[in-house]
Amino acid sequence: MSWNIASFIFFEAAGVMTSPNIITALYVFALAAFLGYQVISRVPPLLHTPLMSATNAISGISLVGSIVIAGGTGPHHSKVAMILGFIAVVCSTTNVVGGFVITDRMLRMFKRKK
Amino acid sequence: MVWQTYFIEFSYLLASILFILGLKGLSHPETAKRGMHMAEFGMLMAIIGTLMHFEIVSYTWIIVGLLFGGLLGSAMGVWVPMTAMPQRTALSHAFGAFAAALVGIAEYYSYTHGFKPIADLDHVKMGAMGFEIMLGALTTTGSLIAFGKLQGIVPGQPLVYRGQNIFNMTLLLATIVLFVYLIFVPTAVIPFYIMLGLAFLFGILLVLPIGSADMPVVMSLLNSYAGLASAATGFVLGNNVLIIAGTLDGFSGFILSILMCRAMNRSITNVLFGAFGSVTTTTIEGAHGEMREVGLEDVAVQLAYANKVIFVPGYGLATAQAQHAVRELASVLENRGVTVKYGIHPVAGRMPGHMNVLLAEANVPYSQLYELEQINPEFPSTDVSVVIGANDVVNPDARDNPGSPIAGMPILEVDRSKSVVVLKRGQGKGFSGLENPLFFKPVTGMLYGDAKDTLTKLVSAVQHA
Numbered sequence: 001m002s003w004n005i006a007s008f009i010f011f012e013a014a015g016v017m018t019s020p021n022i023i024t025a026l027y028v029f030a031l032a033a034f035l036g037y038q039v040i041s042r043v044p045p046l047l048h049t050p051l052m053s054a055t056n057a058i059s060g061i062s063l064v065g066s067i068v069i070a071g072g073t074g075p076h077h078s079k080v081a082m083i084l085g086f087i088a089v090v091c092s093t094t095n096v097v098g099g100f101v102i103t104d105r106m107l108r109m110f111k112r113k114k
Numbered sequence: 115m116v117w118q119t120y121f122i123e124f125s126y127l128l129a130s131i132l133f134i135l136g137l138k139g140l141s142h143p144e145t146a147k148r149g150m151h152m153a154e155f156g157m158l159m160a161i162i163g164t165l166m167h168f169e170i171v172s173y174t175w176i177i178v179g180l181l182f183g184g185l186l187g188s189a190m191g192v193w194v195p196m197t198a199m200p201q202r203t204a205l206s207h208a209f210g211a212f213a214a215a216l217v218g219i220a221e222y223y224s225y226t227h228g229f230k231p232i233a234d235l236d237h238v239k240m241g242a243m244g245f246e247i248m249l250g251a252l253t254t255t256g257s258l259i260a261f262g263k264l265q266g267i268v269p270g271q272p273l274v275y276r277g278q279n280i281f282n283m284t285l286l287l288a289t290i291v292l293f294v295y296l297i298f299v300p301t302a303v304i305p306f307y308i309m310l311g312l313a314f315l316f317g318i319l320l321v322l323p324i325g326s327a328d329m330p331v332v333m334s335l336l337n338s339y340a341g342l343a344s345a346a347t348g349f350v351l352g353n354n355v356l357i358i359a360g361t362l363d364g365f366s367g368f369i370l371s372i373l374m375c376r377a378m379n380r381s382i383t384n385v386l387f388g389a390f391g392s393v394t395t396t397t398i399e400g401a402h403g404e405m406r407e408v409g410l411e412d413v414a415v416q417l418a419y420a421n422k423v424i425f426v427p428g429y430g431l432a433t434a435q436a437q438h439a440v441r442e443l444a445s446v447l448e449n450r451g452v453t454v455k456y457g458i459h460p461v462a463g464r465m466p467g468h469m470n471v472l473l474a475e476a477n478v479p480y481s482q483l484y485e486l487e488q489i490n491p492e493f494p495s496t497d498v499s500v501v502i503g504a505n506d507v508v509n510p511d512a513r514d515n516p517g518s519p520i521a522g523m524p525i526l527e528v529d530r531s532k533s534v535v536v537l538k539r540g541q542g543k544g545f546s547g548l549e550n551p552l553f554f555k556p557v558t559g560m561l562y563g564d565a566k567d568t569l570t571k572l573v574s575a576v577q578h579a
Contacts, residue, residue, distance in 0.1 A: 021352055022238045022242075022349070025348070025349050025352065025354070025357055028354050028357045028358060029345065029349075029357050029361055032357065032358040032361035032362060032365075033361050033364075033365055035134060035362075036137075036361055036362040036364075036365035036366065037365055037369065039134060039137050039138050039141075039362075040137060040362070040365060040366045040369050041369060042138075042141040043137075043140045043141055044141070044142075044485075045373075045458070045460055045466070045467060045470070045485055046143065046467065046470045046480055046483060046485075047140050047143060047146060047467060047470075048370060048465075048466035048467030048470070049199060049203075049465060049466060049467035049468060049470065049471045050140065050146065050467070050471070051137075051140050051366060051370075051466075051467070052203055052333070052334075052337055052366070052367075052370065052465065052466060052467075053199075053202075053203060053206070054136070054137065054140060054150060054153065055137070055337065055341065055362060055363040055366040055367070056203065056206045056207065056210060056337070056340070056363065057153070057157070058133050058136070058137075058153055058157070058359045058362060058363060059210055059340065059341045059344040059359050059360050059362070059363035059364075060157075060210060060213075061129065061133075061157065061160060061344070061355055061356055061359040061360075062210065062213050062214050062217065062344045062347050062348075062356055062359075062360070063161065063164075063213075064126075064160055064161065064163075064164040064353065064355070064356065065217045065347050065348075065351045065353060065356060066179075066213055066216070066217055067161070067164045067165065067167075067170075067176050068164065068167055068169075068170065068351070069217060069220045069221070070175045070176050070179055071167065071169075071170035071171060071172060071173065071175070071176050072170070072171040072172055077171060077224075077229060078220075078223060078224050078227060078229040080220070080223050080227075081220035081221075081223055081224045081229065082172075082175060082220075083175075084216045084217075084219055084220035084223070085175070085216070085217070085220055086175040086176075086178070086179050087179075087212075087213075087216055088212075088213040088214075088216040088217050088220070089175070089176060089179030089180060089183060089213075090179045090182050090183040090186070091183065091209040091210070091212050091213040091216070092183065092209070092210065092213040093179060093180050093182070093183025093184050093186075093187060094183040094184075094186045094187040094190065094206075094209055095187065095206050095209050095210050095213070096157055096183075096187065097183065097184045097186075097187030097188050097191065098186070098187035098188070098190040098191040098202075098206060099187075099191075099206060100150065100153070100154050100157070100191075101187065101188055101190075101191025101192060102190070102191045102194065102199075102202065103150050104147070104150060105191065105192075106196070106199075106471055106474070107143070107146045107147045107150060108147070109196075109471070109474040109475050109477075110143040110146070110474045110480050111474070111477070111479050111480065112143070112144075112479055112480065112481055113479045113481065
């Protein structure tokens with residue numbers, strides 16, 4: 001049992017999705033979907049634009065995937081993959097930084113009274 | 115088991131929790147800023163965690179990429195004007211989706227070119243990767259077209275031709291067939307790249323036939339796809355924080371699409387394939403008569419001696435950059451003791467919440483911004499409603515004429531107020547190409563000209579009234 005958990009974590013970190021893992025991933029997906037629905041339905045229309053730019057910035061987390069590829073992990077790594085990873089790092093970082101900066105800028109503008 | 119692995123996993127867990135708390139903060143303007151700071155901190159932790167990855171061989175490209183993207187992102191974040199928010203958002207959907215697609219392609223390349231054991235590329239993994247790449251590719255080009263339309267590079271009218279829907283459907287079907295084939299035969303390299311190409315093409319063709327007025331729905335849908343592409347990346351890389359963040363983004367976009375569609379009383383299918391606002395659907399009948407033009411001085415007097423004034427902004431406010439001028443007029447009126455409110459339709463503008471952000475930028479307190487359901491009962495007790503660059507969202511045909519193409523769409527019922535002033539550039543029609551009976555009603559006065567210019571003149575006219 002403990003071996004299972006250890007191997008699960010190890011494979012996960014190494015970026016290998018084995019078939020039992022897909023079930024765990026589906027659990028995570030389903031729970032995140034329900035939670036997302038609950039949380040986001042409560043956002044008032046007033047803040048829908050900041051919501052969109054915030055979720056954009058957050059989903060820029062794909063940056064962590066890009067970083068691992070751009071860094072050429074693994075015993076063998078391909079130049080092509082590293083270049084693609086590099087472009088992906090640029091795109092996601094732009095989204096993360098731009099998204100958060102702009103969301104902050106927008107939210108600062110919302111004031112209750114002058 | 116290496117200590118870095120624990121550190122990475124812990125940073126991802128922390129990031130996931132902080133992202134959810136961050137979005138929860140957005141349920142109120144007062145808590146929103148703090149929420150975003152939590153999400154930002156979570157992101158920072160996840161990035162630091164990832165940099166600890168024990169397998170990373172070279173940091174050169176990572177650092178260069180982070181710096182370059184960081185510069186580009188901050189430049190965009192600081193300098194993009196609020197009026198250009200829809201374009202910026204469309205572009206960031208394209209970036210996010212492109213990054214997801216690239217990660218997928220890089221992974222596939224590594225497997226098929228012997229850099230990773232091909233045996234690991236099983237059906238499940240190929241399925242997730244196919245999803246990631248299809249969604250990523252079509253969202254990239256689709257968002258770029260949306261960006262083009264919003265920026266005015268691509269014509270805003272729907273581009274339609276005969277057999278368009280059949281052609282698009284065939285294209286989509288071909289892409290899906292290749293996808294299914296790849297699940298069974300993951301090593302089929304050529305079909306993989308054809309699928310990639312078709313997905314890029316489909317994105318373009320999907321958005322081209324959609325009119326600018328439907329952009330709020332398209333933006334929300336593309337938001338959803340970009341998020342789901344990120345979630346699929348999480349499945350491919352076996353990374354839970356990616357799955358969580360991507361799913362949150364995906365569902366947020368999905369909820370917004372539903373809200374936007376409901377605000378137009380249309381289905382998503384109708385928006386995507388209906389080519390609304392194209393020449394074919396605009397058979398104009400009904401509304402005839404005289405439009406009554408009013409003078410600036412008359413309007414100024416009406417406003418100056420009113421008890422309650424409601425401003426109804428539309429996309430015209432953004433194009434005329436008139437948000438500051440409205441705010442100025444509102445201040446002058448408030449100083450005279452007039453109650454001022456703003457009625458915001460969910461689909462006013464080009465993206466969800468567009469008008470709220472513009473008015474907030476002009477220092478309008480959010481307590482004065484009212485949603486459709488809140489403001490509608492107030493129109494009968496309103497002396498003057500001022501419509502600024504809005505058209506379809508105040509078209510009474512949606513309520514009164516069951517034969518109208520926009521029948522059933524909830525509207526702001528400005529025609530119930532004692533007097534209506536419509537600020538309009540010229541006598542043209544709205545984006546849906548429909549005649550608006552509001553303009554012919556006896557209570558309505560038309561004030562032609564550039565909205566910003568007119569409002570600025572009204573400010574001094576009211577001061578002298």
